[in-house]
Amino acid sequence: MITLVILAIGISATTALALAMTRHHEQCYGRNATARRQPVRRRLEGWGLILIAAGLAVFTDGWGRGLVLVAGVVGLAAPLAAGLFAWRPAWAGRVVVAGWLAVAGAFCVIFI
Numbered sequence: 001m002i003t004l005v006i007l008a009i010g011i012s013a014t015t016a017l018a019l020a021m022t023r024h025h026e027q028c029y030g031r032n033a034t035a036r037r038q039p040v041r042r043r044l045e046g047w048g049l050i051l052i053a054a055g056l057a058v059f060t061d062g063w064g065r066g067l068v069l070v071a072g073v074v075g076l077a078a079p080l081a082a083g084l085f086a087w088r089p090a091w092a093g094r095v096v097v098a099g100w101l102a103v104a105g106a107f108c109v110i111f112i
Contacts, residue, residue: 002060005106006069009053010077011084012099015092017046018081027089045096050074052103059110 018024020042053073057066084092 013049014081
């Protein structure tokens with residue numbers, strides 16, 4: 001169960017990192033969207049989600065298996081995020097929001 005949550009967070013993280021690039025940002029939001037501070041915010045958001053996924057994996061599975069799980073999930077999530085931009089680029093912002101909802105859900109399941 002937690003592996004699927006970590007996968008959702010990983011897909012969201014790689015999508016946020018892709019949205020930090022100007023090309024994908026324009027592809028998702030259009031050319032008229034202002035992207036002045038977007039790259040920095042999206043990079044911080046993407047790396048923050050990866051760190052949260054790593055923390056969840058280490059908390060549930062331990063250091064050895066947790067870090068390997070996150071590395072595998074992020075490796076699997078990158079082509080899925082690339083497919084998202086090829087298939088439905090307008091959904092990219094929603095996918096990032098869904099990742100944050102997965103983080104909230106994971107914390108509720110683990111700590112409550």
